[in-house]
Amino acid sequence: MNIYQDIILDHYHHPHNQGRLIKPDKSGKVSNPLCGDKIEMMIDFEKNKVKEVKFHGEGCVISTASASMLTDFAKSKSKEELKKLNSKFIIKMLGIDLGMTRIKCAVLPLEALHKLL
């Protein structure tokens, strides 16, 4: 199946939750030196749950779409719920087949999120 589905491209062209938070509770950066992707994620919590989350950086279609969808999903979820997420979840969320190389692009936002929990 083609990676560049409409829904993926839509998230790439119009990413959700892109930007920065003012004085976030936590922020963290991740990068993939192989392709130069860089993501910074910022998060605010309310008690144990995600109140607001935003990301910015440079990325390919896959990492950008993944960050867009993941930040949508993360809102109002508890830290425990989010800690359980793994690469299988990301593949299911994106709904596309990814080769061994591109899977790294897809899970980069998850690595950023996990740093903040």
Next chain:
Amino acid sequence: MINLKDIKNQFPIFKHQPGLVYLDSTATSLKPKIVIDKINEYYSEYSANVFRGIYPMSEKATAEFEETRGVVSKFINANNSREIIFTRNATESLNLLAYSLGRKIINPGDEIVTTIMEHHSNFVPWQVLAEEVGATFKIIDIDEDGNLEFKIQNSELLKQIITKKTKILTLTYVSNVLGTINPIKEIISTAKSINPNIIAIIDAAQAVPHLKIDVQELGADFIVFSSHKMLGPTGVGVLWGKEKILKDMYPFMYGGDMIDEVYVDRTTFKDVPHKFEAGTPAIGEVIAFKESIKFLEKIGMNNILEHEKKLTDFAINRLIDTFGQSIKIYGPKKIEDRGGIISFSFDKFHPHDIAQILADQGICVRAGHHCAMPLHTRLKVQATVRASFYIYNDEKDVEKLVEGLKKVKNILK
């Protein structure tokens, strides 16, 4: 002139992968049937170890193995075949030099000089060695065109870099990203005129497959390259060095085949080249490697370079005519200064996305920093897309690349 149809027919991969547009020969080349058959011949007919058995099969394998050493020696015009050492790849050849030569001659305060356009394999071993020993690691920069920054006529700049303290000058013949063909002969002679004791090492991994090399004419002390980038099998690298220096170097790995005599209290080693070839080598692969050299010689190295230059010129013009300002091609503007490698950025599209969409159309290119991160940092770009050409590529491949990139634009715009 190259008869492309005739050449393509000799590569079985085009039958197994119909419509293949292979533009990644800089990473590894495709293999002609004659090479594959030779590997098969060794494993089917005389798959014995070398230098050991006195039975006919082992003697046949040894003779075939050593014949390759002779073919390589002649191909690059070495003094004799003892100067040819088989390693696993060009990377191992360079690491061998950093270990066996570098650790012998580099002292605190000495200088090792390289360039910003090196592959990591000709950068990191020297960087680490310099740090370990307390030597100075110096880097020659490039100009805006992707040529090494010093002009040969203007040796003032080179004199600032090369000094009496410089022990090793190590640089690439052809950049695996920019395609720049460096004026190696002039660089070495200028460097040696400043300091005659400099040892000059040339990473010729991207040069030997594409242009005629005469090690004696170049004036280098060492040259490294890999079989798999020149139609040969993987697992075989070459280190050529001047016999006199090789004899003085430490062995690289210890073990079988490289020893002379072993006692409880001491060991003596074989002479070159065997001193550097410990353990059972990639026998079938070395044996088959000579077939790739014969194949290249039959076409003629000058014809190969001419074909690649023509194709590169055509490709650069087609890309710029079609995409204008939205495509940025790195490396020398003059076709005389470059080989068959084109690295580029396209619009704001991510190189991985470009390569992926091309891959979906059967077009193989490379995306990333191509094991040359210092160069990409210098170019102020994280990653590029690279298309590279060899004897089996033609203008149709270029047209498919252009069409492929149009599709990239359609999908990602």
